Amino acid sequence: MSSHNVESCVINASLEKVWNALRSQDFKFWSLVKSVEHAASPSEVGSVRNVTFKDGTVQQYRLLELSEIKHSLTYEIVDSEPAVVFLSAQHTLQVSPVTANNTSFVQWISDYSYDGAEAAVLDAKYKKLEALADLAKALEN
Template sequence: MSQSTAIPTSTSVVESAVIHAPLSHAWHFIKLQDFSKFWSAVTKSEYVKGASEETDIVKWTFKDGTVLEVKQEEHSTINHYVTYSVITSQPELTYTSVLSTVRCYPITSGELEGCTFVEWSGHFSSDASAEVIQDAKYKRREALADLAKAAKKM
């Protein structure tokens, strides 16, 4: 029996933050085509022309040259979340798939009343490495910090 050298790891990541701004300010940025308005790692986010009418596909261009096409899988303005999957990547991903959700909750009482709790999860295919999961963790943390700065300025 051969031994695997892969490090066993969870294939999910969840990062969260309290944004010191009202829900409407944070939620304003949570549209796939607007991620470049808050996330400093993304230089451009734009709709992909030629996608079908029923499908929202957005291309994210990152500072490091990576280009992702993400497909909006689900969106709720009532429950304040967007779920998306990566459908293409240049360079290619080292794993098969990922499904991510950004969800905002108003904080309605206590000393943080009037602020927003934001959770950004990612569920990766089982072939994602520990490095991929760690990278996703830190990218989400950086993006949430950027969102906090952008929402405060509104």
């Protein structure tokens, strides 16, 4: 059994601009992130990056998929200090064009193993909403 969460928003920026901000996976737009260190080529499937948050949390993400066609990337959390309460989590960021006005629809989809982690999943929901708002603020025309 798993827990599924989807957060989304429309960003007043072109698909190309939004995708360029996401594909690097450096999370520069996210106010909660202090730094990101890549162990290999950031766009290489299987590459690992350490994301250090301003609260001191360090998480290691492994890239599972990167699609230039679908404008999406999927990563999983492979390690966290402090430890997370769920066994696994996969996250997908996807960008689609809103053709009527050259804006972008962004979805952040997360699937967590269900280990009694409702509070952690709810916390992640609000952090994703904050990250999407930060992305919109960083990229709006």
